[in-house]
Amino acid sequence: MAADCVADGDYLGEYSRFFAEFVARVNPDDQLPVKVSVYDVNESELVGEIINVTLQYLNRIYCPPSLQSYISRLVIQAIKSTCKKQPEICGLRQQEKTYAPLKLMQAVTNEVNEICRRYLDNSRLALLPPPSSTPQVTVGAIRNARRKMEDRHMILHDLNTMFNIQDDTIVDYYAVFDGHGGQDAAAYCATHLHQYLVESVHYPTDPERALRDAFLTTDAQFIAKSSMQKLNGGTTAVCALLINKKLYIAWVGDSMASLVSYGNVRQLVNPHRPTREDENERIRNMGGVVVQCMGVMRVNGFLSISRAIGDVPYKPYISGEPEIRCVTLDGNEDFLIIACDGLWDYVDQRTAALRVYRQVLQNPCELFHLI
Template sequence: MALDQENGDYLGSYQRFFEDFITNLNPLDQLPIKISGYDCTEGEIVGEIIDMTLQYLNQKFCPPSLQAHMVRLVIEEIKAMCRKQPEDCGLKPHENTYGPLKLMQAVTSKVNEICFRYLDNSRLALLPPPPSTPLPLATCYAIKNIRRKMEDRSVVLHDLNTMFSIKDDSLVNYYAVFDGHGGQDAAVYCAAHLHQYLVESIHYPTNPVLALRDAFQTTDARFIEKELNSGSTAVVALLVNKTLYIAWAGDSQAALVKNGSYRQLVNPHKPERVVSIYLL
């Protein structure tokens, strides 16, 4: 993902995105994005909506400064649709869960509808300006190697508070890497839901350290409930204004590089790791 360099003419940048999106839309594509292999509960639906929306928008190079607003709209409108027409969103009444294929179709249709809506210049002019602090430049790259499927996932979420309608003036950006083991389900689940459980923690946004701890524990517990056979490491960077928080599980790495020097930011969970034990 590239930094949106057109903050001075952000409406022009947004207009070009919407026009290109609609021009290149393929209404016959029944599976435009990847979907999970599991049904989701009502409590998991927000994370799934975000993951599906961003997959779809990023294919079309949505400006980073527009992503949070677009995701927020899709969340609000799909949740309203789930209340009024739940089966159109994939609800399986007997299981009380949502099937991923039908939910994906509802989400991508909603994104299409919103993009059509903003072709109207009067609506376009109402879009909020980018954050006053420029968004960081972020890129992602992954190599599958010899495995049959890519088991790893990465996540970049700009302006988390806008995305989740959090009333807080801080600019919060979220980055995560999940190294899947024994399959992709755990990494897929973490990529869709760890940030959701972070924001839903009672400690967010006032105490990011405790909120991150809550998010890791909740993600682990909810994934175990699904009885799927795979695992994942996790490393998360949460940038709150100019303060960087790092949280991890397993041996994935994070480093801070500046002027040719670097600092390791994690102490990987390896078998030989020295652990201090305190008796209370």
């Protein structure tokens, strides 16, 4: 992957400018500065919710990627402590043992405000870690004609710092979730799949098993939550985990990822559709059916994908178990494109790659790693 074009020599100056601008723009009277979850948050979901709110809030004003993971870690530690000592501040409902999302959001944003004010002090600023090398990332999302945006994405730089994992390896995480039947499943995955990844007993020693755990845990947790809080829908998922010279791709459904090197496009994902012979056989062996409906092969006559997170009415035929691929990188890769079928149904892989190259030629410092 290509390196950043931005010099890191004046990173403290960049940090100082961010903190000054962030604090200057804080509106203490804004009761809803970021989107909150539509569901009550239980203890096992707390870390994912904290990260989600923190990153939304920091990125209202562009936060340097190298600061995001460090500030998120500080916020996680502070909010966990508050939840133990003064849980009512975080919105704990004692009887239900869940946190009210609005109160939790307010506690998190208040903590972010306090941390950013603290680093206006130059003596504290100098204690911040220098930036690590992170791939450049560009994101695009279009709602089209739908009433609500059902897709989500997540970008996390330096997972080990964010989750306080004692490992010097830099781990970057990128994911795209294509929701259907509502936005609930995609929103839940974008908030929690990375959390369950890091919480797996196999992380960081065995990334493939950790990714499998993360998908299955996310699916199970969403199903359990659906029965209690009436969450709906399902989502495809494709996640990329970049660790040293290895790229791990995990997916369910028909969102895809392409790795491009010297103009050569390598498709890393074999989409989960009922037209795949092995998927068709799996569904039929479990007692499901695959039938043609409006010219498309569909599971039980409804879904055109054979694996997804969520889609509770169609379990177990719609599996949440991912396929995973590991690719060893040699340093000559140009970029990675991750996208849902909203792109791939209209733009083939080679055309997408050519468009990225065109953008790179127009501005060499904007090498796209995610679309």
